[in-house]
Every structure is written in C-alpha cells, then in structure tokens.
Amino acid sequence: MQKSFLIALIAAAVGALVIFQFLPTFPAYLAFLLGALLAIGIVTAVPAGVSKTKVETEYKGPTMTLYVGNLPYRVHEGEVKALFAEFGPVNSVRLVRDRKTGRRKGFGFVEMAESGAQKAMTKLNDFTFQERTLKVREAKNQDTEAERADD
Structure with a gap:
C-alpha cells in the first residue's frame, strides 16, 4: 500500500512538471492536481494481474x-493460511486471542477442504513451524461435546 502511494505521488509530481513545461502560465497547484488525477487514472488502468492481488473465492x-495448537504467539493468519494452503484450499483461519489482553493464545482453527485437511493433519502434526512443534487435530464440535456432557 505504501509503495503504490509513493508511486502515485511520484507520478503526480512528474505529471505536474510535464504540464507546467507545456503550459508555463498554468498555476502550479492546478498542474499538480491534474498530475495527481492522471496518476490515479494510470494506477486504476493497470491490469489486475500486474499490481493487484488475485481475489480468492471460498x-x-x-x-x-482443524485445531492447530502450539502456534508461535507472533504468527499471523496469513502465515498460517499459507502453510495450510500447500495441502488444499483454505476457507478461513482464526487465531484465538485472550479477551482481556488481546494477545494470541498460541492456538487456532483452520477451515479447509476435507481432502486437504486430511493431508495437512498427517504432514503438519509434529511439524516444526517458526521454532514451535505444531499439534494438528480435527477440531471437536462444541455441540457434540455439550450433548455428551449432558448424558
């Protein structure tokens, strides 16, 4: 995001200089504004595959x-998603946080294609990820656990 903003700012300045060269009587602030508008037009006209990320469908x-335990506390959802995406499509990653402190608790849940989940459980259980040994299991359904506790 910062890189594209910097590119747009440079393009606006270059556009303003070009406009100012061809129209020296044109006010500088209007030349910069026109250059900024041209830069926005250029940035939005760039094909989607060149600078914008691919939109993923669920x-x-x-x-x-899957339950994923013993995660590093500083890991981000994107890193976990990339790890599990090697085995199949990932719909969501939810890393659990402490309600009071907002810090991650070191475990989370990954929802993914069933066939990929089976492979991920096999390959990633006891796998070392960022100096931590992961524990990967099928997540237990809370409703099922509550029913068992009532019996």
Missing part, C-alpha cells in the same frame, strides 16, 4: 475444521 465442497 471453497464450496466438503470442509473440515
């Missing part, structure tokens, strides 16, 4: 939710 087939 996987629609059978899914499974």
Whole structure:
C-alpha cells in the first residue's frame, strides 16, 4: 500500500512538471492536481494481474475444521493460511486471542477442504513451524461435546 502511494505521488509530481513545461502560465497547484488525477487514472488502468492481488473465492465442497495448537504467539493468519494452503484450499483461519489482553493464545482453527485437511493433519502434526512443534487435530464440535456432557 505504501509503495503504490509513493508511486502515485511520484507520478503526480512528474505529471505536474510535464504540464507546467507545456503550459508555463498554468498555476502550479492546478498542474499538480491534474498530475495527481492522471496518476490515479494510470494506477486504476493497470491490469489486475500486474499490481493487484488475485481475489480468492471460498471453497464450496466438503470442509473440515482443524485445531492447530502450539502456534508461535507472533504468527499471523496469513502465515498460517499459507502453510495450510500447500495441502488444499483454505476457507478461513482464526487465531484465538485472550479477551482481556488481546494477545494470541498460541492456538487456532483452520477451515479447509476435507481432502486437504486430511493431508495437512498427517504432514503438519509434529511439524516444526517458526521454532514451535505444531499439534494438528480435527477440531471437536462444541455441540457434540455439550450433548455428551449432558448424558
């Protein structure tokens, strides 16, 4: 984001200089404004594959939710998603945080394609990730656990 802003700012300044060269009587602030508008036009006209990220669609087939334990406390959802995406489409990653402090608790849940989830459980359980040994299991359904506790 900062890189594209810097590029747009440089393009606006260059555009203002070009306009000012061809129209020396044109006010400088209007030349800069026109250059900025041209830069915005150029940035939005760039094909989607060149500078914008690909929009991912959610996987629609059978899914499974995995519990991922012993995660590094500083890991981000994107890093966990990239790790699990090697095995199949990932719909969501939710890293659990402490309600009072907002700090991550070191575990989370990954919802992904069922076939990929089976592979991920096999390959990533006891896998060393950022100097921590992951524990990957199928997540337990809270409703099922509550029913068992009532019996």
